[in-house]
Amino acid sequence: MNSLIEEIQREALDLTIPVSTLLRKVRLAAAKLKLDTVEEWVTNELSGYEETVPAYRILRGTVRYNNGYTGWQMLLGDTSSFSQKGNGQSISQIESMLEPTGNQTFHIPFSGKLAEMIGKAAGGGQASYALFIDRAQLSGVLSAVRNLVLDWAINLEKAGIKGDGMSFSEREKKIAESSPSSITIGTINSLVGSIGSHNSVGSITIGSFSIDAARSVVPQLRGNAAALAKLTADPAGFSERLQKVEQELMSSKPDPSSVKATLTDIRAALSGAAGNLIASGALTLLNNVLGTGVPA
Structure with missing residues (x-):
């Protein structure tokens, strides 16, 4: 035996x-x-x-919000303080979550004071917040x-x-x-607390304007369009500019000068809301794409 x-x-x-x-x-x-x-x-x-x-139960992912209208959208801005979270679920619960092989992503809701902190940093709007992680994290x-x-x-x-x-x-x-x-x-x-230490979140950094960089950033602006528009003095104008740059980028030969000019206008519209977490994140992305030299 x-x-x-x-x-x-x-x-x-x-x-x-x-x-x-x-x-x-x-x-x-x-x-x-x-x-x-x-x-x-x-x-x-x-x-x-x-x-x-234990340290091996700290999961890292992407912070997203849901305001009840747009579904889950990525929260722009410096979310490094919230991009990792301890998972205290039992092993059997984790095994059950992984059993359906089709599930590739999962989300862990933020609640209590932590949710209030994120909400305040994001501008105080009514929304739910969660950390989205991929399957490999749980495995x-x-x-x-x-x-x-x-x-x-x-x-x-x-x-x-x-x-x-x-x-x-x-x-x-x-x-x-x-x-x-x-x-x-x-x-x-x-052992560590339910929230670990800071974890850097990468963002696009380029020294000069490029169409490819614009194509990678504009979808992120679209994902937060409703929240961003409300932060500007002219929400309708903001939406029109965003739609204009999207249409230009969809053309077979986008005009770099037109795209850059429109993104510059969008940045200017958001500049007055720089203290807001979402607006700050959008401005950081735009500054990098427009080649202003502002660090990510």
Whole structure:
């Protein structure tokens, strides 16, 4: 009969075995060896974290807002302070989310004071805010847990702890009792708050005007058109200019001077609202495209 530790090692290598199933066997082994720290970690992974989470559960993505009219749109501006968030969901919940293979993106809603902070920075309008993440971010949590379990089981064997079936000898229990710190889970003590440290968000940076750069920025302005128009003195005029530049960019040979002139007008219309997060983000993009040398 294989020992419990060998069974854990084998299943950690078998990607068809759910991580939640693997963790239950880790909990059993930890309980028998009286490894309280490991047992607590497994409990958190299976039941979910309340406040702080391990570093590998910090997810990074794109901040979006939904005002009830335009659907989810990317929030322009410096959202680096909000672009990462801790995920405290149980492992089984994460596995269930990933089960439909068609789901490529997920969103984690912002709530409470954090949502109020984002809303205030965005101008105070009524909207919901969420962090959109891709599938790989969630898959990474499962992979991290599986790797930690495998390393832990290997270290147990190196320490002379393998077990016999579901049991461990008194000698093995004494080894575990005398050196628990050397056979704990690698990074479970690396806990962070639900919001991690700043994470830079890249934006387009070019030294001179180009049609390709304009084509990459205008869709972002369109995604926030309703909110941006309200920040200008002439919302209708703003919308007309945006539509004009879109039509020019759709032509077979866009006129660079016309596109640049229209984008310059759009920038001027937004300049009075520079203190607003969305407007500031739009101005940063426009400044970069127009080659003003303003850093992103």
